[in-house]
Amino acid sequence: MSERERRQVASDAGLSKKRVVAEAVRLADREGVGELSMRRLARALGAGAMSLYYYVANKEELLDAMIDVVFEEIELPPEETDWQSAMRRRAVSARQVLARHPWAIGLMESRTSPGPASLRHREAVTACLRRAGFPVLMATHANWLLDSYVYGFALQEASLPFDAADEFADMAEDVFLPQLPPDEFPYLNESAAVLAAAGYDPAEEFTFGLDLVLAALEPLRVPT
Amino acid sequence: MSERERRQVASDAGLSKKRVVAEAVRLADREGVGELSMRRLARALGAGAMSLYYYVANKEELLDAMIDVVFEEIELPPEETDWQSAMRRRAVSARQVLARHPWAIGLMESRTSPGPASLRHREAVTACLRRAGFPVLMATHANWLLDSYVYGFALQEASLPFDAADEFADMAEDVFLPQLPPDEFPYLNESAAVLAAAGYDPAEEFTFGLDLVLAALEPLRVPT
């Protein structure tokens, strides 16, 4: 084992692409992607700024690698169950992961070529759908619909001004309602009032819409 | 009419918040939001960089205002038709607008408080759903599902490496297939092959999923 290899494995000393990207993800999670700079990242790793460029060609490549790490965290659809359960599991996992790394959503828009983890993920999802009896074109439609829902939901969730369900009630009273003149926004007031009373949980909201989508896709399938 | 008012209206001379924000949107459309800097924006307006700060507190506020301009461009659901047609119209409009301003999607993630146009939009959509007989909670679900689909689709569309339907075939052959070893990604290869042959149009893909979603929402309604 060469010195180089030893360092790539070591966790407490010596840099590596893995370590650099992992720390970048941690930093973005903690402080937001806007606060992620090469200098700050290097400081967090106890290194000089320019050392990072040995492992990453430029910041763009670092961001691409970060996105791929996020995709790696998303569960692949399990193969042993029916397609709806499999898709539900992977969608729920995707939402959780994207809620953990909200910066990832905003990053996707700007980078065009998918990383290896993203490709593996899409292959697994397509495989699941095809094996469940979706014709090629219908599998494509299902892929777009499901991914649109997952990403769009995560995007909306990321732009909510509160973090957990129990913060919603306070938030609704303190922030939303005062901003919404009842005569101009009667329906939004109605909504806010009902939601503040009933409580609000993004996870439940997600599965509700997800199940609607899954049920809507069922007829596109040619049962095997 | 005071000199100040004259200037706010004039289009060729004198700045105004409207003009500043409009030029910022144009710049972001043309060159991407990453290329939008206060200095470049000022140069495009024939002004000094610091002049912009008379109309905008800081860059964050500029970005918020840009997002609100985008929401203003989206058609509100028409009131004279059935709810599905109304929702379809506004969803199609939203997708078109977001395709025209792809940077807007990535921006939404980071800013939490909705602007006035965004609120007006949401109010109109909620009103349409409530009047169509959706109970309050079901209208909320419908709102989330529809917006998730629209935003998520726009997000995916923005990260496509080609711009129009007719570019897809070339793109598929030149870029996708060489990157996808058939033994590792059999299903993605199958997909790419079929899509390259059949052609691919994002607008059609969008309405396909949209109609599925609308149909899935119908049963949540209590017919009036």
Add this chain to the structure above:
DNA sequence: TCGTACATCGTACGTCGTACACTGTACTAG
């Protein structure tokens, strides 16, 4: 022992957002 590849760093350049102090002009009050 020497050369080469590896891993890291310091310096420097141009650009960024924006704080601050400054101008000139238009309008208003006395």
Add this chain to the structure above:
DNA sequence: CTAGTACAGTGTACGACGTACGATGTACGA
């Protein structure tokens, strides 16, 4: 008519950014 004030815009400067470039020391094969 004048003095003061609000408006609209500017120039300079500071600290942070991404990164090109070149220098450094160290490990290892010849």
